Amino acid sequence: MAKTPDKQDRQETEPPYEPSSLHESSKSTHLPTDKVVFGVSAALVVAFIIWGVAATDSLSETASTVLGKVIEGGGWAFVLTASAFVVFALWLAFSRYGKIPLGQDEEQPEFKAISWIAMMFSAGMGIGLMFYGVGEPLSHYMTPPPGTAEAETPAALETAMSTTLFHWTLHPWAIYAVVGLAIAYGTFRKGRPQLISSAFIPLFGRKRAEGAFGRAVDILAIFATLFGSAASLGLGALQIGAGLTEGGFMNSVGTSLLVVIIVVLTIAFIASAVSGVSKGIQALSNINMVLAGVLALVVFVGGPTILILDLLPTMIGDYFANLSEMAARTAATGGDATAAWLSGWTIFYWAWWISWTPFVGMFIARISRGRTIRQFVAGVMLIPSTVSLIWFAIFGGAAIQAQRNGSDLADRAIEGQLFGLLDTLPLGAVLGVIAMLLVAIFFVSGADAASIVMGTLSQRGTIHPSRGVVVFWGAVMGAIAAIMLLVGDGGGDALSGIQNITIIMALPFMLVMVLMCVALVKDLRHDPLIRRDIRAIEAIEAAVDFGRENYGDDFFMPVKPVDDADQVGREVPNGNGNSNGTKPEAAEKAAKAES
Incomplete structure (x- = not known):
């Protein structure tokens, strides 16, 4: 037989x-702490803090000068590569590589779909959506991109919503997906350390990827994560402070109170981080989803419901109708006015997202074990994009309608515009408290994920970094956010300074990401399934x-x-x-x- x-x-x-x-x-x-990666990173961070405290003007001037050169000379590169990452991610999903699992062949996903989506969304854009949910659509409505529409017209409304979607949907999540896929595939499919540098083994070999080049990449990733997360913490602190003022809890919020807010929340996210992903971040992310859903539902029902419903299909149509124009917009098409607008919005956003990729990419890789590449791309790009569509339709549509009805939302600082909108609704004070709580939890869930990622980078890619290292990076992150607020006296200058630094960090990391795409394809071509x-x-x-x-x-x-x-x-x-x-x-x- x-x-x-x-x-x-x-x-x-x-x-x-x-x-x-x-x-x-x-x-x-x-795993043992990498003394070179951790030591050099810690030393540079301390040097930066000393520079910021001892020579504030010098730091601000240097960052502004370098930022201007980066945007002037490299703006085209940000525009081009951001769209290239979208094409690359979608190609992977629809190609024969899409069925490859991020783990062993029969391995099941580690987290349930709802928790996976909640953690991914909270880490990727939580505070950003709260901060810009009202501010960006309203800003584009009042001041549309040069050469697009006349301000405060129906055409301006369409332009505002499609431009906002362009900045918050497929492009940013494709940028995250590229890094997340490279790390998840290498870690869970190939058994490599969960490090940015490990993604380059197919290109340069294990010896170089684990040597000086690899350590330099991991140090750069720590810096990008640290400053990108600190900037978001600053945004969160400013918005909580604005909520206290708008809600009548404080007559004014000074720098000292903002620092206290950061200290309290830093202690909270460190406590959450040392409890581990499966406990702290998962629980906080699920709470976030519920609170965000409640807030959005109340604004939807209490606001201009019909307008919001009308906006949903209109936004989708306008987004795809204008996608090629928005993706190709550079300083060459509109001169100085377009260049200035791009530096404040599109190029800033692309650089901002790239500076977050070490953190968000590694984190979504950490929580995506067992899913296929096709599932990963679909989940990472489409689900958050859909949530962003609904979120901006609700909050942006309600804000623009309130502005049309005579509200003074556009005259407020951007961090206070959300609370100004909530004040126009019944139980506005209660909604303001919920919004502040939501910002605080987004603050905690995003920051503890970032501190775990930096711990992973510091300890040779361990999935569970030691508490001491996690606490160190969490404390440093909070300290940098507090120092930048002190430097700017609690205003926008401090945040602009740290945002400038993250944009500067994004340029070399953009090149790293391009190489990661090449390395990933080379890896996938030799996968056992293929x-x-x-x-x-x-x-x-x-x-x-x-x-x-x-x-x-x-x-x-x-x-x-x-x-x-x-x-x-x-x-x-x-x-x-x-x-x-x-x-x-x-x-x-x-x-x-x-x-």
Whole structure:
């Protein structure tokens, strides 16, 4: 009786995972701290803090000068690569690589879909949506992009909403997806450390990726994460302060109170971070989803409901109708006015998202184990984009309608515009408290995820960094946010300064991301699933060629076990006597003629 090759026989013909002990790094609870990465990063951070305190004007002037050169000379690169990342991510999802799992072949997702989405969304854009949910659509309505529409007109409304979607949907999440995929694939599929540098093993080899080049990449990733997260913490603190003022809890909010807010929330997110992803961040993210849903529902029902419903299809249509124009807009199309607008919005956003990719990309990689590449791209790009669409339709539409009705929302500082909108609704004071609580939880959930990521980068890619390292980075992050507020006396100058630095950090990391795309494709081409598919296609083609050469068109190809399991993996000669990569006996039996 013919012997059917068992699973072990089949696996021996397939390319092995690397290393042979798959997921070795993920099984280790803690790995030693990389003294070079941690030491250099910590020293540079301390030097920056000293510079900011001792020579504030020098820091501000230097950052502004470098930022101007980056935007002037590299603005085109941000515009081009951001769209390229969207195309790349979608191509991966729809290509044959989309079925590759981010883990072993039969591995199931680690987190349920709702928790996965909640954690991903909270880490990626939580405070940003709260801060800009009202402010950006209203700003574009009052001052549309140059050459697009006249202010405060129906055309300006369409332009405002489509431009906002452009900045907050497919492009930013594609940027996150590129880094997240490279890290998740390398960590959970190939068994490599969860480090940015590990993504370059296919290009430069393990020795270089783990050497000086790799450490430099990981240090850069820590800095980008640290300053990008600190800027978002500053935004959150300013908005909470504005909520206290708008709600009548304080007559005014000074720098000292903002620092106290940061200190309290820093203690909270450090406590959450040391509890681990599965406990702290997951619980906070789920609470976020509920509170955000309640706030959005109240504004939807109490605000201009029909206008909001009308906006949903209009925004989608305008977004895709204007996508090519928005994606191609550079200083060449509109002179100085367009250049100034781009530097304040599109180029700033693309650089801002790129500066967040080490943090958000590594975090969504950490929570995406077991999902396929297609599921990953669909979840990371489409679901948050849909939520952003609904969020901006509700808050942006309500704000613009309130402005049309005579409200003075546009005259307020951007951090106070959300609370000004809530004041126009019933129970505005209660809604303001909910909004402040939501900002605080977004603050905590985003910051503790960032501190865990920096701990991972500092400890050779360990999935569970030690508490001491996590606490250190969390405290430093809060300290930088507080110092920048002190430097700017609680105003926008401090945040502008730290945002300038994150944009500067984004330029070299943009180049890193381009190389990551190349390395990822090289990795995927040699994935076991892809190589098995290639061998299967070659086997079928060889069997068909064999049948035609020997039997014409009068043959069929049954699937049967070989007589000897040792035949598995052998090659069959084609009609010219050359090897074509198929089993000889199997091909001959599969191509028997039928009388």
